[in-house]
Amino acid sequence: MSNYQYYEYQQNDGGYGVPPYEPEPPKAKKPKKEHKFLKTLGKTAAIAAVFGLVAGGVFQGTGYIANRALGTEESAVVAEKEEKTTTKSSGTSLSKSDGTVDSTKVSTATTVTDVSDIAENVMPSIVAVTNISLVEYRNFFGVGQYEAESAGSGVIISQDDDYLYIATNNHVVEGTKSLTITFCDDTAVTAEVQGTDVETDLAVVKVKISDISADTLSAIKVATIGSSDDLKVGEACVVIGNALGYGQSVTGGMISALGREVTLSNDTTGETYTNKLVQTDAAVNPGNSGGALLNMNGELIGIVSAKYSDTDVEGMGYAIPITDASEIITQLMNSGEVTERPQKDGEEAIEQGGYIGIYGIDISRSQAVAYNIPQGVYVSSVIDGGGAKNAGIQKGDVITKINNTKITSMTDMQKFLADFKPGDTVTVTLCQANNNYAEATVQVTLTERLQ
Template sequence: MFKDPEGNKNWTTMKIVAITVALALLFGGVAGAGFQTAKYIAGRIIPDSSPGTDQNDDSDGITEEDVEKIIETGDGNTVTVTDVSSVVKAVMPSVVSIKNTTTVTEQYRWGPGRTYESQSAGSGIIIGKNDSELLVVTNNHVIEGVDSMSVTFIDEQSYEALLKGADPNHDLAVIAIPLSGISESTLNQIKIAELGDSDKLIVGETAIAIGNALGYGQSVTAGVISALHREVTVNNVTFALIQTDAAINPGNSGGALLNIRGEVIGINAVKFSSSDVEGMGYAIPISTAIPVIDELELQETKVKVAEAEQGYLAIQTVDVTAEIAATYNIPMGVFVAAVENDSLAEDAGIQKGDIITSIDGNSITTKDRLDDKLEYYKAGTEVVLTIQRAADNVYEEIAVKVTLDEKPAN
């Protein structure tokens, strides 16, 4: 859950709006050493230059003169603008399209089921690089559970991407593209995004959304910041988001919400779904996202293991949803209903009644998310589970190291 932005003393008086939303993406059934990325400088985020260009080359950037010309009113105030072409030109090389492939299996009551591939689309923002990878941030819901991902840059060239880290509680994920596989031509055309400060946003100022709407490729919409700190609940998780009337359409998830200076102020996430409402889109504030991104980009890049080699956690589980957690006053997570006899899970000390909340530091809120994470581990691998265990009617957090079993033959 998002925390109150530091220093916002009006938060407790902010009107809470709890609404039903639809994830804004095109889903069928539904992401090191020598790190060089955006750094905190004088309270502002100043990113590296394009991975393949001269840092002093800002011919396509936004100059102070451009900004003053765009927002000049004569009385020192800013105004909403309609021509954002200079901003778009400067930032478009920092936004990517994401295409995913997922294997879907349908079971029929009568006769055999069927298996087919489903494709989905989303967006992402180039936020940094390390010695060997280009790093892109997107929404967790864009890449969760997919079998493969590809990223398309501004030059229409596509490259395979791998998951680096994901945090479903903040709906954020970082994916990585090996630098060795990206052509020099592409490197010369892309840029690392400049991250702004969403804590300084003012309701009514210009907002620009860039993303892969409907999976057709990058498109642009513009509007204003409609509200700040809006509480929105999606899949039992409550987020404090930026509200904008800049259209956020399916496929825009993970794309950039920008201010008039071309700085990323939010990561597009959801839109209100109703025939009675227009112009209600939401974005994760960048100042909230940055600490999460900083942690995710330092994780080891993950590669899915062949199904026959995947590890197995020999337990039976039940989801503890927000509703169940509130009703019975227990933590959200994955409830252990049973532990298989003579298993490595039993040897590790996992007990019936435990509630699993993370694996190797990655948050777990459902059985499906636990199963998804296990796809990256081979049998025989040791993992660390964060568990809430009841003792004298009080839950205490403990860490349990467990070696994964081999998957049963059936």
């Protein structure tokens, strides 16, 4: 299990930390026999979160980025610039048209001792994102669902004639049943997901302009986009977001490091993804996920995503660099999905390979011994239309080998399958949950990634 977990705040019990992967239900129903591992898996996830890096601050209730252009389309509008003696601004507005919402202006602040200018200019572009989702839980009695309310942050980064577009994190809107956006004047409107990308933890949501009152339209602003390529370690920065779900708050600090490789684990699917993030010591709290990391011009340079959560560690927050995110966001804005991964500087293009079509959770050696379950990848969900589904792999099975190569984690599986392509067939060795974990082999035809 990765040390990098999603960071959430439990409103119902007042505690901080990651909710168990399989939270306990409000009420147990009919008893149903289930393997001991299923009953205690959530506890393991929660323990890992206490000592690991956690995704930067969804504020969780009772249960769990962004212009059409992003500076890459010819119609992007250059934002108003102000002359300053000590700073240089290259910020742009990402809106496709002049629209009805003004853009934020650059600031004259140069230190973190007084960022009131930045706060005044930028806070109208920050929103609270409230997500009502269905959370699945398992315990000794079986499987159930309950409705959960969670809250994060978002940044208004684009508008067209019909919609206002807001950047946030994938984990803020994941599993949504309904979304509500609350603006700086405390008015709330219904929103819908335009597109999400699990690998980069980015998402775009949109709100109909017609649903926003004239007063609110005059109060809010579209964020000005800066460049994360120009950042320097030690440079001052500001974080603004919906901390603890209380509404907007401002924290300040500096850029602590650049290009930090951070591996985040999706608690719902068990999949892990590694990205290079900006590290800051500006306070990142539950609810800041999807919020803004700003330079001292008040320009957006990152989307807050994660922080390190450990009793011995302070001041290690992380944000997705806005420059790296631009191509992903453009695709989400235009088509709602990512069809091509941008090649990063200094890296060779890597084929995504084929996909088996499961969500899985790592079973360590100690867990295998403790719960009398095989070591490997526990199949937490089988994706409809995928090779695993067609081959008869079921939820609860444990994958131990592929083409006779030992598989002990989702990372092992992803690395092994990177050499294959959709349409290839592999031999999967698994232990079947419905047959007392007896070993079996099946032929799986790989597919493209299925959402």
